[in-house]
Amino acid sequence: MKPVTAIVVKDIVIELRNKETISSMLLFGLLVIVIFNFAFASSGAGAVAPGVLCVAYSFAGILGLNRSLSMEADNECLQGLLLAPITRGDLYLAKVAGNFIFAMIAELIILPVFVVFNNLHFDLKILEVAGITILGTLGFVSIGTTLSMISSHTRMKEVMLPILQIPTTVPVVISAVEATSMVLNNETQALSFTLSLLGVFSTVYLTASYFVFEYLVEE
Amino acid sequence: MRDQNTEQFFALESEDIRKTFGHFAALSGVTLGVKRGEFVAFFGRNGAGKTTFLKVAATLMRPTHGGLRIEGIDIRKDPEEARRRIGFLSHNTFVYRDLSALENLKFFCRLYGVDDSETRLMDLLDRVGLRRRAHDAVRSFSRGLHQRVGIARVLLHNPSLILLDEPYTGLDAHAVEMLNAVLDEAIEAGKTVILTTHDLEQGLRAATRAVIIDHGRLVFSGEARDPAVRDAYDRHVRFGAAG
Numbered sequence: 001m002k003p004v005t006a007i008v009v010k011d012i013v014i015e016l017r018n019k020e021t022i023s024s025m026l027l028f029g030l031l032v033i034v035i036f037n038f039a040f041a042s043s044g045a046g047a048v049a050p051g052v053l054c055v056a057y058s059f060a061g062i063l064g065l066n067r068s069l070s071m072e073a074d075n076e077c078l079q080g081l082l083l084a085p086i087t088r089g090d091l092y093l094a095k096v097a098g099n100f101i102f103a104m105i106a107e108l109i110i111l112p113v114f115v116v117f118n119n120l121h122f123d124l125k126i127l128e129v130a131g132i133t134i135l136g137t138l139g140f141v142s143i144g145t146t147l148s149m150i151s152s153h154t155r156m157k158e159v160m161l162p163i164l165q166i167p168t169t170v171p172v173v174i175s176a177v178e179a180t181s182m183v184l185n186n187e188t189q190a191l192s193f194t195l196s197l198l199g200v201f202s203t204v205y206l207t208a209s210y211f212v213f214e215y216l217v218e219e
Numbered sequence: 220m221r222d223q224n225t226e227q228f229f230a231l232e233s234e235d236i237r238k239t240f241g242h243f244a245a246l247s248g249v250t251l252g253v254k255r256g257e258f259v260a261f262f263g264r265n266g267a268g269k270t271t272f273l274k275v276a277a278t279l280m281r282p283t284h285g286g287l288r289i290e291g292i293d294i295r296k297d298p299e300e301a302r303r304r305i306g307f308l309s310h311n312t313f314v315y316r317d318l319s320a321l322e323n324l325k326f327f328c329r330l331y332g333v334d335d336s337e338t339r340l341m342d343l344l345d346r347v348g349l350r351r352r353a354h355d356a357v358r359s360f361s362r363g364l365h366q367r368v369g370i371a372r373v374l375l376h377n378p379s380l381i382l383l384d385e386p387y388t389g390l391d392a393h394a395v396e397m398l399n400a401v402l403d404e405a406i407e408a409g410k411t412v413i414l415t416t417h418d419l420e421q422g423l424r425a426a427t428r429a430v431i432i433d434h435g436r437l438v439f440s441g442e443a444r445d446p447a448v449r450d451a452y453d454r455h456v457r458f459g460a461a462g
Contacts, residue, residue, distance in 0.1 A: 002329060002332065003329060003330045003332070005329075006326055006329035006330055007330070010315070010318070010326050013318065013322070014315060014317045014318065017317050017318075018317055071315075074315075074316060075311055075312060075313065075314065075315070075316060076309075076311040076313055077313055077314070077315055079279060079309075079311070079313050080313025080314065080327070080372070081330070082278075082279055083277060083278075083279065083302055083305070083307050083313070084302065084327070084330040084331060085299040085300065085302045085303040085330075085331060085332070086299065086330065087299060218278075218279065218280060218281045
């Protein structure tokens with residue numbers, strides 16, 4: 001696991017130095033929360049709140065994935081990683097871990113702002129929403145890391161990623177929206193099914209990507 | 220997984236390597252054996268297939284057909300072990316601009332699982348003339364200094380096979396001199412070097428063998444001192460038909 005840790009630490013060090021990924025994710029995510037809150041203020045923001053939260057996470061997540069991709073594309077650094085004596089699967093896990101950490105940091109800052117804007121209380125429910133966030137983010141970055149590699153081979157890298165990412169992660173996003181809605185509205189009868197669905201998609205994305213990653217990164 | 224006979228004699232052995240991109244054949248059946256300790260200069264025009272061949276050898280590119288062994292190791296069966304023995308440098312250095320030269324080398328040491336002690340890395344940076352800039356971000360480096368970090372990256376895991384793809388591109392005279400000194404040391408240490416270049420004189424400077432590739436095929440292979448190299452170079456590279 002040493003090379004995997006080395007790649008994650010490298011990503012964190014670079015982020016601490018230029019602060020480009022998390023700051024752009026935060027700015028975009030918070031903007032979505034604020035704008036949607038004002039847009040739905042008159043009609044009652046409560047009903048759409050889970051959707052707004054997941055839209056904020058998704059758009060911020062795509063920005064983070066794009067930044068992660070451009071970091072490796074600069075000076076063809078990805079080739080340097082591919083030359084190392086580590087399996088492509090381990091390289092994938094390292095990039096997923098880095099992307100997951102950055103997304104979680106941004107989301108854990110966005111979540112309290114969402115709570116304040118929607119007049120919610122910082123109670124057990126918010127902890128449950130945080131749990132859903134973790135599971136949803138894992139699914140999102142698992143497939144997102146793979147798709148960012150696919151889009152890196154295309155001409156319109158930054159544009160191609162959201163085109164591929166948004167439709168592919170629909171099952172994850174819908175499951176996360178439903179689960180968040182159930183928790184916030186105290187309708188938890190079907191929560192375990194929705195969470196299972198979220199877990200299954202995340203596991204499938206992670207496992208499938210681990211095995212196909214080597215075919216995506218080699219020219 | 221390993222062939223004992225080829226492991227002893229050949230640093231690189233390729234059999235009928237083909238690589239196509241759609242309808243374009245970048246490599247059309249390259250069969251080549253490079254003995255341990257050889258310095259092979261690879262010549263060819265732009266698009267002749269030099270870089271594609273090196274990328275296949277470095278496991279960066281999957282061949283469409285054919286097999287390749289690095290010191291007897293089949294790159295399809297054990298690519299990680301093959302990569303451990305390879306140092307690859309192109310005109311891109313693959314180092315992170317936001318990290319310092321020393322941080323970059325420490326990172327790559329951890330990837331390769333080799334000693335990342337500061338003393339060793341500072342010695343390596345000293346060898347490429349970067350000791351005083353060790354803690355500066357690579358972003359602040361000129362093209363020549365950038366390439367020096369790349370050279371240090373290639374050497375840090377002590378590879379037995381060094382693959383160089385147009386390494387002289389954009390280097391000033393001082394940096395060229397330094398790179399030549401590093402290559403001379405590598406040859407003395409018994410390492411195998413394969414270098415691609417357009418520049419005949421630069422390529423033949425220390426080479427023991429010259430190979431010319433044209434339209435994805437090997438069209439010449441001979442002793443570097445053989446006068447026939449220059450004729451073949453003129454025919455296939457200098458005055459050869461493009462495309």
